[in-house]
Amino acid sequence: MEIVVFTNGCFDIIHPGHIDLLGRARELGTKLIVGINSDSSVRRIKGSPRPYFSEKDRAAVLRSLRSVDEVHIFDESTPERLIGEIKPDVLIKGGDWQTNEIIGADFVRSYGGRVLSIPLKDGYSSTAVVEKIKQNREEKPAVMQGKLTDLIEKSLAAQIETIEKMLDREMENIERCANVIYKTFENGNKVLLCGNGGSAADAQHIAAEFVGRFETERKALPAIALTTDTSALTALANDYNYERVFSRQVEALARAGDLLIAISTSGNSPNVSHAVMTARRIGCQTMGLSGATGKKLASLCDDAILVPAERTARVQESHILIAHVWCEIIDAKLKKQN
Numbered sequence: 001m002e003i004v005v006f007t008n009g010c011f012d013i014i015h016p017g018h019i020d021l022l023g024r025a026r027e028l029g030t031k032l033i034v035g036i037n038s039d040s041s042v043r044r045i046k047g048s049p050r051p052y053f054s055e056k057d058r059a060a061v062l063r064s065l066r067s068v069d070e071v072h073i074f075d076e077s078t079p080e081r082l083i084g085e086i087k088p089d090v091l092i093k094g095g096d097w098q099t100n101e102i103i104g105a106d107f108v109r110s111y112g113g114r115v116l117s118i119p120l121k122d123g124y125s126s127t128a129v130v131e132k133i134k135q136n137r138e139e140k141p142a143v144m145q146g147k148l149t150d151l152i153e154k155s156l157a158a159q160i161e162t163i164e165k166m167l168d169r170e171m172e173n174i175e176r177c178a179n180v181i182y183k184t185f186e187n188g189n190k191v192l193l194c195g196n197g198g199s200a201a202d203a204q205h206i207a208a209e210f211v212g213r214f215e216t217e218r219k220a221l222p223a224i225a226l227t228t229d230t231s232a233l234t235a236l237a238n239d240y241n242y243e244r245v246f247s248r249q250v251e252a253l254a255r256a257g258d259l260l261i262a263i264s265t266s267g268n269s270p271n272v273s274h275a276v277m278t279a280r281r282i283g284c285q286t287m288g289l290s291g292a293t294g295k296k297l298a299s300l301c302d303d304a305i306l307v308p309a310e311r312t313a314r315v316q317e318s319h320i321l322i323a324h325v326w327c328e329i330i331d332a333k334l335k336k337q338n
Contacts, residue, residue, distance in 0.1 A: 003029035006088035008079040010037045011058050012051045017094075019065070020121040025092045026067040028116070034068050035082045038075040045077055045298035047306040048169035077302055078103045088113060095119035096296070101273050103300065106281060158311065162318055165308040173305045174322060177287055178329040180303060184259040184285065185210075185330075190222035192254055192284075194246040194275050195263030198316050200225075202263050202289075206323040224253060226275070246275035256283030262301065265315045267294025276300045289322070291315035 005028050011018060026032040036058055042051040051058065059071045074082045083091065083104035091108045095117050099105060105115040166174075184191055191210060193203035203225040210223035226249045250260060260279040264272045267290035276286050277300065288297040288304035291312075298304035307318040 002031060003090065004086065004088045005029035005032045005090040005092060006035065006083060006086055007032070007092040008035035008037075008074075008082070009094075010042050010046065010051060011062060012042065012046075012053060014058075014061050017121040019067075021092075021094055021118060022062075022065060022067045024118055025090075026069075028090050028092070031069045032067055033070045033072060033086055033088065034062050035072050035074050035079045036062065037077075038073050041075055041077055044173060045304055045306075046295050047292065047308055077299065077304065080104055080107075083107060087111070091115045093117055098270075101277060101296075101300065103280075155313075158309070158314055159317060162307060162309045162314045163321070166318065166322075169308060170305055173303070174325060175329065177303050177305060178326045180285060180287065181210075181259065181261075181326055182330050182333050184257070185222070187257060189255070189257040189259065190224060190253075191259045191261060192224045192226055192250065192279075193261045193263065194226040194249070194272060195289075196269050196272065198312065199263040199265055199269075199272075199289075199319075202316055202319045202323075203261070205320055206261070209323055209327050226250070226253075244271070244274060246271050247278040250275050250278045250282065250284075254279055254282050254284050257285075258282075259285045259287060261287045261289060262297060263289040263319060264294060264297050265291050265312050267291065267297035267306075269297075273297065273300060289319050 005025050007022070007025050009018075011034070022032065022034070036055065037045065037051075039051055039055045042055075053061075055073050059073060062068050062071045072082055072086075080103050084107060088108060091102060091104055091113060093102045093116075097117050099115050099117050102115055102117070108115055181191060191207075193207050194200075195203040207223040207225035226246050254260065258279075260275060262272045262276050267288070273296070276288070276297070279286050280300075286301040286303075288294065288301035289307075290297050290304065291307050291314075292310050294304070294306050298306055305322060307315045307322075309315050309318065
């Protein structure tokens with residue numbers, strides 16, 4: 001009896017961790033199918049200059065491995081459609097993914113399939129390989145002089161550099177996301193936003209912009225900032241399940257056709273990821289806002305913008321800037337309507 005195993009990823013730089021994962025995945029069935037993100041899909045979830053190798057080259061490398069039987073390229077941000085077509089018996093992801101974060105898990109379980117998270121081989125990741133190469137090539141930065149003016153100059157220069165990178169890499173994503181937000185409002189649906197810590201403040205700021213900015217031009221646009229404030233945390237204290245705080249609010253407030261904008265500087269906040277998965281199950285669209293390390297969140301969402309910076313301050317500042325640009329795009333569309 002044929003047992004089809006499916007896994008997916010970008011597989012941009014094949015390393016021993018990939019070989020180990022694919023080998024163990026193949027042992028769980030009689031046929032291993034690997035889904036890989038197309039070049040445009042990789043750029044959406046990892047940012048430019050990824051991918052380093054084209055989809056054709058990445059597929060060719062994977063097909064040459066004895067453990068891999070088939071390779072399929074998908075253009076969406078997630079493999080949900082592809083999983084629906086293949087209907088695998090076993091769905092696999094690497095151990096950095098919890099099973100409740102794996103796209104397609106509910107579908108595969110619905111017909112009795114298995115969903116597994118396989119521990120990764122220690123010390124290997126494509127991002128780590130790239131960073132190691134960059135560190136070996138880049139010169140060490142000059143030591144700061146300790147003057148306040150140096151600090152100000154460095155901080156402002158870093159933000160300017162981040163904006164320049166966004167101009168170069170993220171303009172298409174920003175416009176596409178703005179259109180998704182506009183269509184959500186135009187269709188009479190609402191936008192929900194969630195984020196932890198500083199990202200919670202970003203969520204509140206962006207929601208306030210959507211509601212307040214347009215209320216004089218038309219009925220206030222329905223945007224809701226989900227919360228992790230003291231009252232919410234107190235309510236959760238009885239069952240100690242902090243990771244469900246946003247998911248529960250999504251379950252209570254969201255309807256099919258709504259949009260969840262999930263904000264996480266690192267892209268690795270479990271309660272933000274769980275909210276995305278809950279929104280997907282309800283039938284909401286999902287959008288991620290993160291920094292350069294936010295590839296996990298981006299790969300869970302239909303659309304995403306990754307600010308090309310790792311420093312929290314730069315990322316959060318850029319999220320607010322992106323929101324203002326979104327508002328200006330919506331402004332232009334509303335004026336064109338009138």
